Amino acid sequence: MPYYVPLGPRGLILRFGTMLIGVLGGFVYWRASRRRAASVLPWPEPIVIPTEL
Amino acid sequence: MKIVAAAIQMSSELHRVADNLQRADQLLKRARDAGAEIAVLPEMFNTGYGKSDYALFGEQAEGPTLTHLRQRSRQWGMGIAAGFVEREGHHLYDALAFVTPEGGVHVYRKRNLVFWERSRFRPGRQPLVVPTRWGRIGLAVCADMIYRRVWADYRDRIDLAIVAAAWPDFADRHTGRKHWLLGHVGPLSAEIPGLVAKDLGVPVVFANQCGETRTTVPLLGSQIPDRFSGRSSVCDGRHGPPVCAGTGEEIVLTPITVHPQRGLKSCRTTSLSVPAA
Numbered sequence: 001m002p003y004y005v006p007l008g009p010r011g012l013i014l015r016f017g018t019m020l021i022g023v024l025g026g027f028v029y030w031r032a033s034r035r036r037a038a039s040v041l042p043w044p045e046p047i048v049i050p051t052e053l
Numbered sequence: 054m055k056i057v058a059a060a061i062q063m064s065s066e067l068h069r070v071a072d073n074l075q076r077a078d079q080l081l082k083r084a085r086d087a088g089a090e091i092a093v094l095p096e097m098f099n100t101g102y103g104k105s106d107y108a109l110f111g112e113q114a115e116g117p118t119l120t121h122l123r124q125r126s127r128q129w130g131m132g133i134a135a136g137f138v139e140r141e142g143h144h145l146y147d148a149l150a151f152v153t154p155e156g157g158v159h160v161y162r163k164r165n166l167v168f169w170e171r172s173r174f175r176p177g178r179q180p181l182v183v184p185t186r187w188g189r190i191g192l193a194v195c196a197d198m199i200y201r202r203v204w205a206d207y208r209d210r211i212d213l214a215i216v217a218a219a220w221p222d223f224a225d226r227h228t229g230r231k232h233w234l235l236g237h238v239g240p241l242s243a244e245i246p247g248l249v250a251k252d253l254g255v256p257v258v259f260a261n262q263c264g265e266t267r268t269t270v271p272l273l274g275s276q277i278p279d280r281f282s283g284r285s286s287v288c289d290g291r292h293g294p295p296v297c298a299g300t301g302e303e304i305v306l307t308p309i310t311v312h313p314q315r316g317l318k319s320c321r322t323t324s325l326s327v328p329a330a
Contacts, residue, residue, distance in 0.1 A: 002200070003199055005241060014238075025166070026171060037143035044109070044110060
């Protein structure tokens with residue numbers, strides 16, 4: 001995907017790295033999300049902050 | 054229409070949601086007292102930003118963070134944008150919420166995940182334009198703003214752009230030495246909002262984190278004892294130069310000129326939009 005600002009030759013390396021991370025990271029995410037789907041995660045507790053400071 | 058916008062630059066501690074929310078609350082109050090109608094908090098301001106597991110910190114619109122911000126928005130008559138981790142089912146998103154004084158909550162999901170983010174979050178698929186009393190607001194998160202496609206999607210469809218970020222310097226905070234590959238990316242956080250403001254002809258409010266962090270460069274395995282680059286800014290479209298923060302905790306507060314267009318050119322929303330209660 002083209003960058004908004006020119007990044008020069010390093011931009012090509014970044015683009016390739018981002019693509020690779022997209023594939024590898026996507027796989028890691030997919031496995032983690034399957035683990036989450038098989039478990040019951042609690043929701044965050046309410047936080048009380050004084051209404052008037 | 055002239056309104057006052059605030060970019061709140063703050064540091065957040067990892068996983069200390071209550072402390073971070075309380076700190077943000079104080080900064081929001083300062084912005085409100087100074088007349089801000091719109092305030093922007095950084096990406097993941099409540100959970101802190103770092104390579105970590107966010108499964109237990111993911112929230113929905115009814116979660117503690119957005120419940121509190123919605124209450125403040127209504128109480129103070131202020132639009133508030135804030136980065137948080139959204140959880141929907143077993144999926145997590147690096148998200149940016151915009152809450153309105155009318156009680157609406159609109160959530161944008163970061164589309165361009167970088168580095169470790171891709172293994173922790175699911176990427177969003179669509180841009181988000183929020184119709185508000187101030188005009189149409191387009192949302193983006195951190196690395197989103199480096200991609201041409203993101204701004205092409207918003208061109209002529211928004212009256213104001215909001216970007217929340219946790220953008221690092223990509224340089225050793227002790228020596229100042231820039232990383233050989235990414236060192237030139239750090240300073241872009243200070244440049245791109247101004248370029249977008251001129252290019253699209255709309256104000257851009259950019260809120261970044263500040264403080265220390267550690268950047269892991271994936272695939273290369275190198276670690277940078279880094280810091281977030283700060284330099285949050287409010288850019289008044291083509292009306293003047295950007296007003297920028299330094300690298301510490303700070304609020305950038307300045308009037309911006311919004312030209313709301315008649316009618317709403319629709320843009321599909323990314324995720325939930327909770328109507329006013």
